[in-house]
Amino acid sequence: MEDNIINKTGFSLSVLQKRLFAVLAAITFLFCIFLGRFFYIQLLWEDELHYRAIDQWTREIPVNAGRGKIVDRNGELLAGNRAMYGVYARASAVEDAENGARILAGALGTSYESMLEKLTDKAKSEIVVVRRTEKSAVEQIAKTEIAGVYYARNDARVYPYGALASQVLGFTAYDNSGTTGIERYYDSYLKGQSGEILFETDLVGVDLKGASAAYLPATDGLNVKLTLDYRIQALTEQVMERALAENNAKAARAIVLDPRDFSVLAMVNLPAYDLNDVPRGEPDLLNALSRNCLVSDVYEPGSTFKIVTAAADIEEYLKGNPAALAPTHIFPSSRTRSVDGTTIKCWSDHKNGKHANQTLKEALNNSCNPCFVDLALALGKETFYDYLAAFRFGRATGIDFSGEAIGMLLPESSLRDCDFARIGFGQSIAVTPLQLACAAASAVNGGYYYAPRLVSEIFSDDGYVSERVKPALIGRTVSEQASAMLTEMLEGVVRDGSGKKAYIESYRVAGKTGTAQKYENGAIAQGKYVSSFVGCFPANAPRYLALVIVDEPQGSYYGSSVAAPCAREIFSGIIDVMQLQPEGGV
């Protein structure tokens, strides 16, 4: 091809053609590289990329789940919801801020300026216009369809009985999450699963025209059924309210338990607060008022603790422990006992034949301290501490409630006899009221110790029970025989002894009073007492057990005169409400 023009330029044709081909090959190679990359991104990596991208394509408005109800054991509503709505705005999507602000201000009864400020605040992607407002206001807003303004259900928590069982129920935060009490402990059941309304928007949050919002529905929370009986709770609160006022006391508390399975029927802490008007502005006050002291605080139980000492001795006696004192044992009549060189006195002066020649039954009737010193010392630290453990002092009872205290127990290894002797009659030991009530319940119910509980069921609105909390036997404390003997003695205390003021004709109330001096900064606080009574009925097969505590009563301060009458009123109330027949009548 010597006539080829290209050849005339001095190059062979094949050189140029080869170079064209080489360049085309290089370009083909480049094309293959990026097409491979497109293949990888679009067909292999696309799921992950899509997942990441969805987040930026949508703005969400929360759809709050309806919070579960809390009801008492008979289905009485104790915590429910009122339908309310939250109003939100995205300033970047607002088209006519002035008009929008006018409508919002009119519907919500707020100022035009504050609404305008919110609708024009483009620094935030989403603004809460109002967290909760009535349905009627939202309907007014919905009619006008202001661009960039949204609303979503945001129920308000409502407690029909206000302050009733306020420390047990607890309250919720602004976002409806449980803050204290059952609301907090069972929050995971109550809260449900929030949903979302997803709006397709552009980069800055402007809604896309023609794009439909995706609605992810919320799943409502489950309902919680308490073991509490509203009627018993209410009457107990009335009784304790009166006791608080009459004794001008600092606080009045009570627990009512069913000794058969340790389900809590009532828990009263006074003073209380209205759950519908929580004093959120005063954290210290709120903290004090919302505390369930029956579970979270400890006190020195005093004579009510003698039930435990007596139970331990009877059980050991029945087991044939030679160290144990027989129920027929006659205690020395002296008013004092000398232990480790310290002198322990009885509260009574023992004059004129008082507290003379007592057996255990009489020692309980008289609540004679030296007798219980004798009992404790007779049993010895090791045996006695075994019983303290079995009655769960110094341990959690396992109640379904946050913040349970375990009490204070001097360590057995370094325990001095003088302190040990005092534990026998309920001093030098700190327990929670719940611990004492459970210990007493176990002492009178045949020696069975269950985990106390506040909730019996978790159920959905259609009635399906998703979880049933069954009674859980944790352990045995004493034998049925020992329990029966002790209960009989305690019935005597109410019939003949210091618990007389709790006596109800033919309902067989058994119980024990207690009066403890309070300590402040390690010294006895003059004139400050805790008056208490723990009792149950009917003695032959206890169904109701109550622990009543009146903290710092003014004037009379003996458990027998301050607390025992309260127990009587509570038991009478229960008899009325439950329409219980007197013994023999059934």
Added chain:
Amino acid sequence: MKRSSAFPAAEGTLKRSSAFPAAEGKAGRGDLLFLIAVVVLAAYGVVCVYSASCYNAEVQYGDSLYFFKKQLVGFAVGLAAMAAIAFLDYRRLQKIGIPALILSLVLLALVFVPGLGKSNYGATRWLGFGAFTVQPSEIAKYGFILFTAGYFAKDPARMRTLTGVLPVLGGGIAICVLIMLEPNMSVTMCVGALMVGMIFLGGVSKKALCAICVPVLFLVPVLIVAEPYRLQRLSAFVDPWASPKAEGYQLIQSLYALGNGKFFGTGLFRSRQKYRFLPFSESDFILSVIAEETGFLGVLLLFALIFFIVYRGFRIANACDNFYGYMLVSGITLVFAVQSALNALVVSGCIPPTGLPLPLVSAGNTSLIVTMAGMGLVYCVSRHNERRKFIGYTN
């Protein structure tokens, strides 16, 4: 002559005869398939520009057709330019090589004259004349092609010596430096690749080629390190999610668009990323929107069309009976191919993000008109080839 023909359709070259001077006679119909492919691609670009820009245009200018109208004007002017050039006798252009280079350099330099240069996104790349803006670097690419083709065609023996190649190197480097100062790294790379490519296509000896290429390869890392923002972009390219709101943003948004497209795409006009998530969605990153709306399948078909244009371009170059036409056509085709490939590499995250339009498709009138004019020139050459071929056969 024995040769394995890489371009079977170019058999006509075998029948060439010097008895018919190239300057005589009338031109034929030319490579109509090439012409159609170019027009289809540019028209498709107009549609894509509308889809990618309508939301931005509505938000920014209150007119969803803003970019579409501009692109349509560019397309019309481009068609006119193509038509006008198609009927030229391209060999006359051989004389304007040097003026074209000088004009390119002057325009590039004018960008730095205060009042004339227009800055955007931290770079001064445009010349403003009232409502019109021109991107001189787009013109300079073709200025360089005209100069190089003319220079070598005048005395092809220049190709044999390094000193003979030097003026081409000098012109190319001068353009590169001016573009680099704007700064615009990707167009610099593009011109650099074009320069090396044209010298290679021109048939320069392998020794001289090595002497040119090695320093260029050495220069790339130096240029990257010289400007800190390039290093940042490089690291963002390695892991864009390390700085999702800064350097990595552009690439992440491009990847989201691609990922959303999957195989079949979301459907034309149904991009999600064009709602202001993806910057430059109608210009340098229009391919992301196309990949999102038409999927991998659409990308495949689009690049099949682009490759077809490149193939036909090289085929026309191969069929050319004179060195000037060969250099002109292969240069124009090469710059189109390189730019398309670079853009796709950027969009798919194979190389760090840079501002480079997808030729014939991206919004931007300078690029569109100049590219269409260039393609018109290729078509013009093909017409002359056919005339030769026709006469050759009848003989």
